[in-house]
Structure formats: C-alpha cells, structure tokens
Amino acid sequence: MHVFRRRRLVIAIVGAGLVLIVLAAVGLVGLLRGPAKTSQPEQPAPTASALPVVPTDQPQPVLETSSPELFARSVAHALFDWDTRQDAGLADWAQVLVDVADAEETAAVAADVRDYLPGAEMWQRLATYGTRQWLDVDSVTVPAAWATALEQAAAGQIPQGAAALTVVGTRHRAGTWDTEVMRTERQVSFTVFVVCPGQESCTVLRLSKLDHPLE
Structure with a gap:
C-alpha cells in the first residue's frame, strides 16, 4: 500500500503534463512552424536534501519592457511557475498572462494559457501533494524560420514590431508525500509570438504548441 500511494503521487506530479493547442496562424500568412519534436519523458530528479528556492509562490505580473527577449523570459516564467499551496487559484495564475495579451488576440491567448x-x-x-512547478530558462533565441515568415508575409499581415522567440528550459515539479519530497524534471521548448511597438511594452500574440517551437 505504501508503494502504491507513493506511485500515485508521482503520477499526479508527472501526469499533469502541459499539452498545448496547435499553433494558430495569428493571421500571419507564411508563418512557418518547425517540424514536430518528440517530447522528452519525465525523468526523476536527483535526490536532494532540500528543495531549490522556487522563483515565486504567488502570481507575479509579467515584466513591462520593450525588449522582446526580456519579455519572452518573463512570459515563460509566468506560464510555468506556479504553486498549488497558495491561495491563488488557476484563474489567478492565468490572469497575469491574459493581462499582457495583444488586444486583438486576448481570447486566443487566454485559450493558449489555459492549455499550459x-x-x-x-x-x-496536485494540491493534495502541495505541488509546485518552476522553469529554469536555458536559452531564448529568434528562430531562423521567423525570417522566412517575414519574407513571405504580405504587406500589413505581420504587425509592426512583431517577433518570435523560442524558449528552451527545464521544467521542475515537486510535491510532498508525508514528509518525503518527490521531484521530476524534463526539458521543454516553445515559441512566444510577441509585439513590441517602439518604446511601448510588449504584448503576447500567441504561444506555440509545447515542444513544437518555430525553428
């Protein structure tokens, strides 16, 4: 019974993997998506006597910046950093991302976020095990296919200041069964489509399907 209950915890932490909707066109004709990648399976994290510090335990506003890279990093953390032990619910964690959605894509971005x-x-x-999740960002790069998308798009089809940034990182999850900490981790990748008009703060256009980033 002890083994069975422990196995249920691991399944609960791992089994809630994030499955995103298929990348929408966002009205950008010629936008190319990279070939599908096989998601890496969850791997048990190395045993540790103490958990690393989780970046946040409450929903934090996405950074207001005109820098596409800094904005994409902040969006990535807002998508992956959450904690079921706090009073904040799903809607609270999602709202900080909806708040920075492009005005014309709010509903679509909200749907993307719900799927994360x-x-x-x-x-x-997950809350019964005090599960929390966070992301270590390894890289944020502009995919090569974005240049092709810009070349193929007709005039006016891509908003001024639009950019695509592919984020690669390691997603961590941790929960507690009795007094024992259980952890999993796996690499993830995805693309954030943003608009950064001049000196104004960036907004989110869409999010790609998990592990199917623009390349």
Whole structure:
C-alpha cells in the first residue's frame, strides 16, 4: 500500500503534463512552424536534501519592457511557475498572462494559457501533494524560420514590431508525500509570438504548441 500511494503521487506530479493547442496562424500568412519534436519523458530528479528556492509562490505580473527577449523570459516564467499551496487559484495564475495579451488576440491567448496550466480537477489532485512547478530558462533565441515568415508575409499581415522567440528550459515539479519530497524534471521548448511597438511594452500574440517551437 505504501508503494502504491507513493506511485500515485508521482503520477499526479508527472501526469499533469502541459499539452498545448496547435499553433494558430495569428493571421500571419507564411508563418512557418518547425517540424514536430518528440517530447522528452519525465525523468526523476536527483535526490536532494532540500528543495531549490522556487522563483515565486504567488502570481507575479509579467515584466513591462520593450525588449522582446526580456519579455519572452518573463512570459515563460509566468506560464510555468506556479504553486498549488497558495491561495491563488488557476484563474489567478492565468490572469497575469491574459493581462499582457495583444488586444486583438486576448481570447486566443487566454485559450493558449489555459492549455499550459493543469485542468481544475488535476489542479486539485496536485494540491493534495502541495505541488509546485518552476522553469529554469536555458536559452531564448529568434528562430531562423521567423525570417522566412517575414519574407513571405504580405504587406500589413505581420504587425509592426512583431517577433518570435523560442524558449528552451527545464521544467521542475515537486510535491510532498508525508514528509518525503518527490521531484521530476524534463526539458521543454516553445515559441512566444510577441509585439513590441517602439518604446511601448510588449504584448503576447500567441504561444506555440509545447515542444513544437518555430525553428
């Protein structure tokens, strides 16, 4: 029974993997998406006597900046950094991202964000183990295919200041069964489509499917 209950915890932490919707066109004709990649399986993290410090335990506003890279990094953390032990619910973690969605893409971005987060039922299961998640960002780069998209797009089809940035990082999850900490980690990649008009703060256009970034 002890082994069975422990196995349920691991399944709860790992089984709520983030599955994103298929990349939408965002009205950008000629936007090319990279070939599908096989998601790397969850791997048990090395045993540690103490957890690393999780970046945040409450929803934090996305950084207001005109820098596409800094904005994409902040969006990435807002997508992946959450903590079921706090009073904040799913809607609270999602709202900080909806708040920085492009005005014409708010509904689409909201749908993308919901697919990054666990569903309501899974959130409750994860909460029973005090599950928290965070992302270590390894790189943020402009995919080569973005230049092709810009070349193929007709005049006016891509908003002024639009950019695509592919984020690669390691997603961590941790939860507690009795007094024992259980952890998993795996590499993730995705593309954030943003608009950074001049000196104004960037906004989110869309998010790619997890592990199917623009390349």
